[in-house]
Amino acid sequence: MVHYHFRNILQRVLFGALFLYLISLIAGCNFRGEKPFQFTRFAMDTVINYTILAKDKSEAREYMLQAQREIERVEHLLWEENPQSEIYRFNRSKQGIETSEEVYEFVRRARDYFWRESQLDLSRTHGVFDLTIKPVLDLYDFKAANPQPPEPMEIRKRLDYVGMESIRLEGDPPSGEFFISKGQEETGIAVGGMAKGYAVDRAIQVLRRSGVHNALINAGGDLYCLGTKFSQKWRIGIQHPGKSDAIVEVLQISDEAVATSGNYQRYFMYRGTRYHHILNPDTGRPARKSQSATVIALTTEQADAWSTILFIRGYPDGIELLDKVEELSGMVIDSAGVPHYSKGFTSYIDYER
Amino acid sequence: MSNMDRRGFLKIASLIGAGAAVSTFSIRTPVAATERQFFLITDQPHKDAARLKQAAGIASADELSMNTTPIQPANQDLSIMWNSKLRDPLKDAAIPKSVRNFTRQLRSRPYKGHLLVTLERRQRKPDNTVEFEVDGQLMEQVNLDRDYNEIVIPGVQGNTTFRIRDGEVVVTESSCRHSLCEKVGTLHTGRIICAPNKLVATVHSTHQHLDSITG
Numbered sequence: 001m002v003h004y005h006f007r008n009i010l011q012r013v014l015f016g017a018l019f020l021y022l023i024s025l026i027a028g029c030n031f032r033g034e035k036p037f038q039f040t041r042f043a044m045d046t047v048i049n050y051t052i053l054a055k056d057k058s059e060a061r062e063y064m065l066q067a068q069r070e071i072e073r074v075e076h077l078l079w080e081e082n083p084q085s086e087i088y089r090f091n092r093s094k095q096g097i098e099t100s101e102e103v104y105e106f107v108r109r110a111r112d113y114f115w116r117e118s119q120l121d122l123s124r125t126h127g128v129f130d131l132t133i134k135p136v137l138d139l140y141d142f143k144a145a146n147p148q149p150p151e152p153m154e155i156r157k158r159l160d161y162v163g164m165e166s167i168r169l170e171g172d173p174p175s176g177e178f179f180i181s182k183g184q185e186e187t188g189i190a191v192g193g194m195a196k197g198y199a200v201d202r203a204i205q206v207l208r209r210s211g212v213h214n215a216l217i218n219a220g221g222d223l224y225c226l227g228t229k230f231s232q233k234w235r236i237g238i239q240h241p242g243k244s245d246a247i248v249e250v251l252q253i254s255d256e257a258v259a260t261s262g263n264y265q266r267y268f269m270y271r272g273t274r275y276h277h278i279l280n281p282d283t284g285r286p287a288r289k290s291q292s293a294t295v296i297a298l299t300t301e302q303a304d305a306w307s308t309i310l311f312i313r314g315y316p317d318g319i320e321l322l323d324k325v326e327e328l329s330g331m332v333i334d335s336a337g338v339p340h341y342s343k344g345f346t347s348y349i350d351y352e353r
Numbered sequence: 354m355s356n357m358d359r360r361g362f363l364k365i366a367s368l369i370g371a372g373a374a375v376s377t378f379s380i381r382t383p384v385a386a387t388e389r390q391f392f393l394i395t396d397q398p399h400k401d402a403a404r405l406k407q408a409a410g411i412a413s414a415d416e417l418s419m420n421t422t423p424i425q426p427a428n429q430d431l432s433i434m435w436n437s438k439l440r441d442p443l444k445d446a447a448i449p450k451s452v453r454n455f456t457r458q459l460r461s462r463p464y465k466g467h468l469l470v471t472l473e474r475r476q477r478k479p480d481n482t483v484e485f486e487v488d489g490q491l492m493e494q495v496n497l498d499r500d501y502n503e504i505v506i507p508g509v510q511g512n513t514t515f516r517i518r519d520g521e522v523v524v525t526e527s528s529c530r531h532s533l534c535e536k537v538g539t540l541h542t543g544r545i546i547c548a549p550n551k552l553v554a555t556v557h558s559t560h561q562h563l564d565s566i567t568g
Contacts (some may be wrong), residue, residue: 040489042551047544051564218565230566239568248561260567294567 004152030138034214036229039042039064044079044196046220052207052227053214063212067203071219074199080191082136090189091134096168096181104178107131110194115306116166120324121317126164128312129305130281135161136187137279147268149275155284161186162281192277196222197259197304204300222259224300235350241291241333248339249331250350251297259303261311262292280312288335289314295322295330296348306330316339399486404455481557483522485515488551495554508550515545516556522556 007203013091037060039050049073054060077100086103090096099107110131117127135158138152143216155346166183175316196219207215214227216234229262233252241264263286266277280287294310297303310318322330322342329344392567481497485506492506497520504515511528522545524534545554 001427008418038554040486042548043366045548047546047553048546049565216565221567223565225564234564235562237563237566239566241568245562247566258567262568265568292568 029257037061037064041068041071043068043201046080046196046349047217048220048288051216051229052210052212053186053227054163056314061209065213066210067206067217070141070206071199074195074202076302078106078191078195080189087189087191090180090182092192093182094185096179099178099180101171101173101176101178104169104180106191106194106198107167107172107180107189108169109165109301110305111167111169113194113302113309117309120321127308128281129193130162130164131186131189131191131193131277132162132164133281133284134190135186136188136281136284137190137210137277138188140275140277140279142266142268142277144268147270150268153312158186159281159284160184160241161188176198182198190279193308194301194305196220197257197299197301200257200300211213212220219300221265222257222264222300222304224257226253226255238294238331239292242337248292248333250270251296254348255346256296256298257303258294258296259300259307260292260294261307263290263311264292278308287312287314290318291333291337292337293318293330293332294343295328297328382549423450430475483515483517483556486555506552506554508547508552510549513547513552514551522554 019334033055033293034053035055036053037057039052041048041064043179048068050064050067052060052063054063063311075085076082077085078087079085080319082088082090086097088097092101099237100270103286110129113129114127117129118124124172136155139154139158141147161180161284166187166250168181168183169179171178185271193222196325200217200219200222201224204215204226205216207226212226214229216223220227221239226234228234231255236253236258238249238252238260239249239262240248241262244264250325261278263274263276263278265277267274267286269275278287279285287294290311291315293307295303295307295310297306306322307330310322310332313321313332315332319330319340319342322328326344331339331341331345333339415479449463483495483497484491485495485504487492487508493504495501495504495517497517499517500519501515501517503525504517505512506515510530512526512528513524513528513534516523516525524545524547527534527550529547534545534547544556546552
């Protein structure tokens with residue numbers, strides 16, 4: 001009798017649990033069960049903003065921590081200012097170093113962007129997206145108390161070390177051995193044009209694997225919009241280059257990435273001239289054609305890299321280049337403050353903001 | 354609508370027929386209590402706007418944003434909207450005496466052109482707040498409807514000092530070396546970030562409908 005009673009209770013509990021599980025399944029499919037939660041963290045010298053749709057804050061927080069750990073892992077691996085990173089060691093090596101497959105692939109993709117860009121525009125001998133600008137970039141100290149632009153002689157000297165062709169990639173996936181070597185000791189890699197985008201892509205991948213369907217990660221302006229927010233596309237404002245609290249356009253984005261390169265992000269003023277961090281590899285000086293360039297792409301890394309290309313090339317070169325690639329669209333604000341759009345871009349703009 | 358200087362006004366006034374002399378103007382204080390709008394028809398927008406501000410008792414000059422646009426006059430009656438009602442400025446007791454005097458002066462002035470000036474008080478919702486976060490932890494939440502001379506937020510490296518005035522936030526002093534945050538300027542929406550201190554000041558207001566900002 002006692003035994004029967006026990007079984008009865010067990011049955012009830014089991015049925016109850018099953019019932020609750022079914023309810024939660026239904027609620028899980030329904031976006032109304034989810035709420036957006038926002039978090040702020042720091043990595044890669046910038047602020048990372050998370051918006052994650054989840055049932056409660058503790059769940060969202062758990063997802064955020066997973067994503068943040070991934071971004072910190074990427075930072076540890078290839079952020080050039082981190083003394084433990086492989087890129088840091090590469091920049092200080094004599095002939096190059098043995099690397100992990102991930103860093104090897106990262107540099108290989110950087111070279112591919114450079115090549116792709118050169119193939120699309122045969123009027124130039126080489127692309128402008130050149131991570132080997134590092135030796136020249138080092139001449140500009142944006143964090144100094146009284147920054148000054150470098151001497152022209154110094155720039156010319158260091159430009160000799162710049163060039164993607166001086167980086168050699170020797171990889172053998174089956175044996176798991178990867179080498180990146182360089183022609184000259186002074187050659188180095190600056191990851192700024194791609195690393196944040198790559199880190200966001202990796203973090204989004206982590207969220208996807210954990211079963212998150214709707215989230216937004218923004219690493220200092222390089223952002224990816226996963227899914228939607230309550231069945232509506234994510235609404236992204238493009239910052240005005242002159243006024244930090246004004247918006248130029250509002251975009252509607254879902255399952256795509258947006259990145260912006262601007263001359264207002266890292267800069268110093270010297271005798272009335274703005275010296276910012278996006279250098280033209282031809283001259284070793286800040287690119288002057290644009291104030292801001294925004295690119296929408298399938299991955300954040302692509303958006304990050306192409307926004308730099310669009311910024312340096314400006315209008316009309318950069319826009320013509322984007323029009324040749326179907327999966328990319330962009331907008332550039334030229335030095336006079338006039339916006340120019342690529343063919344596909346206007347379909348993202350929310351005119352009823 | 355765009356801001357315009359006196360020379361620009363004269364150019365447009367000559368285009369729309371400066372000969373049509375009208376002495377029409379209206380002042381309107383409408384809609385929500387937090388927002389006041391004034392419409393003024395005049396040929397000397399900057400001069401008269403300043404006097405209108407004075408007459409209507411608006412203390413600080415930067416509280417108002419001014420837009421000017423040329424218009425065709427609707428009628429020649431001198432009318433004024435005050436607290437959402439059409440009134441005769443010279444008879445209605447609800448109109449302050451200073452505004453009445455101002456009206457009289459405008460009326461006696463011979464007009465050569467006309468222009469609509471819109472003055473909008475910057476919307477300052479009482480629920481606008483600024484949140485100070487250090488390393489993801491909420492440190493302080495301050496309402497923007499009051500002014501503060503000094504808000505000191507301790508960060509990872511040191512203190513950062515903020516000031517709130519007229520619903521706008523500005524960094525007045527920063528402990529970090531390059532003090533990029535001091536260059537940001539005043540902010541009535543958006544964020545001020547100090548990476549060395551892991552400090553983020555977020556102003557929640559008009560761009561609230563956006564999910565994120567790139568740039």
